[in-house]
Amino acid sequence: MNMQKRVFTGLLLLMSVAAMAQSEPLQNIAGRKILSLNGRWNYITDPYENGYYDYRHKPYDASASGAGGFYDNKKARGNDLVEYNFDNSPTLRVPADWNSQSEKLTFYEGTIWYRQQFTLAPAAGKKYFLYFGAVNYEAHVYLNGKKLGMHKGGFTPFQFDVTDKLTNGLNTVVVKADNTRHQDEIPTINTDWWNYGGITRDVYVAEVECTHILDYKIQLDKSDAKSIIGFVSVAGNGKGQAVSVLIPEAGIKTQVTTNDSGYAAIKLTPKQLSLWSPQNPKLYQVQLVLNGDTLTDKIGFRTIEVKGQDILLNGRSVFLSGICLHDENPLIPGRLRSQGDMRMMLQWARELNCNYVRLAHYPHNEEMLRLADEMGLMVWAEVPVYWTISWQNPETYANAEKQLSDMIARDKNRASVVVWSVGNETPVSEPRNVFMGKLVARVRQLDNTRLVSAALEVHREGEKAYVNDPLGEKLDLASFNEYAGWYWGGVPSNITKYAYEVKYNKPVLITEFGGDALGGYHADENTRWSEEYQAALYRNQFVLLGKMPGLRGMTPWILCDFRSPRRQEPYYQDFFNRKGLISETGKKKLAFDVLKTYYQTMQQQYNTGNKK
Known part of the structure; x- marks a missing residue:
């Protein structure tokens, strides 16, 4: 050598x-x-x-x-x-x-x-x-x-x-x-x-x-909403340890004993249980006690599943009225620093009539998920498998799987998390399909209580846009990004002539659409960068998407303007992606109210059972 x-x-x-x-x-x-x-x-x-x-x-x-x-x-x-x-x-x-x-x-x-x-x-x-x-x-x-x-x-x-x-x-x-x-x-x-x-x-x-509770999962049984299942893992001298599990408000007090590996399965039957939802973000105090040492958490219980083209939350069809977020404060440069910053972002989403947020394009702060639990916002959680990865490098895959596993391990007790996403806008190829398929399989191995998906891309032929990515066969949702009216399709009024053809009989979720607008810049609806252009784009997107069977939700891109070195146009961008509905000064753009009104209408339809 x-x-x-x-x-x-x-x-x-x-x-x-x-x-x-x-x-x-x-x-x-x-x-x-x-x-x-x-x-x-x-x-x-x-x-x-x-x-x-x-x-x-x-x-x-x-x-x-x-x-x-x-x-x-x-x-x-x-x-x-x-x-x-x-x-x-x-x-x-x-x-x-x-x-x-x-x-x-x-x-x-x-x-x-x-x-x-x-x-x-x-x-x-x-x-x-x-x-x-x-x-x-x-x-x-x-x-x-x-x-x-x-x-x-x-x-x-x-x-x-x-x-x-x-x-x-x-x-x-x-x-x-x-x-x-x-x-x-x-x-x-x-x-x-x-x-x-x-x-x-x-x-x-x-x-x-020295002997302590290392890990636990306590969630509603997806196949039996009357049962709570999970596990507790004890480190140190974990063999034969008695762990008490208490959920006082649900009338639960039981004890499990760990095996030779320090692991014990949990199955509980609550006397009564109020299910978590955006309308009722109920959290229960859960206590785990080992040798007198008590570990306390706040956990909500709900089910999420798909049936045909419906997304069912606690067995009831739901429309995911969402918005994308980056872990960035638009008002003060940099990452979100405190619970106050995070609550501000989620409160803006709530004001937008959202019941759902996509935390893009990487795992956000654990506190963000806990606040979503508390505030009643469902969450799409994602790992940064983004654009063009080294698909054939085994070390790259191992890194992606580790980040995915760590995200699931950290957030598996958060009721707000309804979708694990394995990536965003990854171009189709056989090595990529293998890479992404293995990530999907890993999610299903680790957690069967949530949906698994990814933000796919579309391809266009004339006035048709097709969603036929082979990865879609493995996912629970037909979820994809599309930018009609900004990167293709002409001015906003032109995009309604297009149509989407989705290969899969699954709930359709639009994970991104939108266009840039410089806050405070006003012009006619056909002038790029104006608030009027962005608002018209949103109105015409709703017409375009309304023709799509199985549409069950969306997360337009994005709640707030955010910084990006790719965005170098000196006047309109100045190193900002301006697709936010809120500017870097905290001002709501015209499209904010357009989306807010649309979501109010959609929620009324679903609440009255008149969904399309």
Whole structure:
């Protein structure tokens, strides 16, 4: 084996070991005993990755001693040469992206090193985990100068067992966060949203018992709405553990015992149950008790299924009146930072008469799903398998499946989630069909209580638009994006002559349509970028879509204008995608009321049983 190959093999092994150092994230992290590390973190911008590679571009991690690197965090002694200093470095807020916190970092893609210090007195007989809600995109994590591991994926949680690595007193966490885009990653190089880098979600140190509840699922049985089923998983000495399951308001108090793997199935028969829906977003307090340690969650119970061309929520046909959302605040640049930001977005959706939102194009903050539970909004949850992925790369597929599995693991107890989406606008080819088909199969393996779908594309021949993607055979919904009146079809008044032909006898869900409008710019209905053009596009879309049998919902693109490096026209766009119904100043455009009125009409039809 030549030296280059030997080094490469060694690096792969090192990365594998680092990734394996992660432990399965705790379910319901906010319900645990936690120390928050949120706040101001010192940071060093490192475009040449001097803190990770030596001058021969060899990772310090790969050296026998592990010496060097910013993660080592040593103070200079005597005449030592130390070319970084966290103490004298500026700070960034965590959780938050870096792009919106410094003008110098607006377009920055690369590595930034973060450092936080905290004081802790670890208790004997306890386990400790360092938990990250999300870091975009590749994170290398160090504690007290020692590497814990590496994680890829910008939108899902990960954690490390630090029980034996904490010191009694001052502890130092260093994170190398790198948001560089790569062809073989998920998402890939080409996207249409801002690549916000950094530690974008909460960071905690969680304290649990050595034997503790790791995971659980408690949901209504899809085949028997009178039963609640699921499981509980216990880590540590999990064998033969008695776990009490209590839902006091539903008259449930029972006990299950874990098997040799620390797993116990749950089946409950409630005395009474009020089903969750947008009209009745009922949540029950669920308690799991292990050796006196209580973990509490709020969970709603409902069924979602398809029958022919109907979507049935709790056995009743429903029209999904929706809108797409990005995890971005239109008023303050950057990712949504707080529950207040998230509630504002969902409240706008509610004002629009929505009962449903599509959280595009990646897993959003866990708090967003919990708020959707509380506010009665159904959710389409998606992974960033977007546009043109490296379909034949096994590592790319493994990454996509891991992000999908992590999303489902985190949000499987949220009643609001009714659809798991495996991707958006992926072009048809045999390798892609295999890749996406495997993701669909993985969803069905992990969760049979929800629908699985994807945002497909259409192809056009003359005045006909066809939905015949072979992936559609595997999905529960005939769901697709179409942009008549903007990217094709001419002016809004022209699009009503088109017709759609959908191959599948399934509920039809339009996952995107729309057009750009600069808030405050007014002209006639045929002038692009005007609010009048966007409003006319929506009115004519309703005529076009109204001819389609099986139409059972839509999520137009998009609730709010959002930032995108692809959108460079200096006056109308200025690095914004302007398809929002709300501008970056929070002003509602004319199309907002057009869609609001349409949804009011559709809900009246379904509530009175007069659906078309």
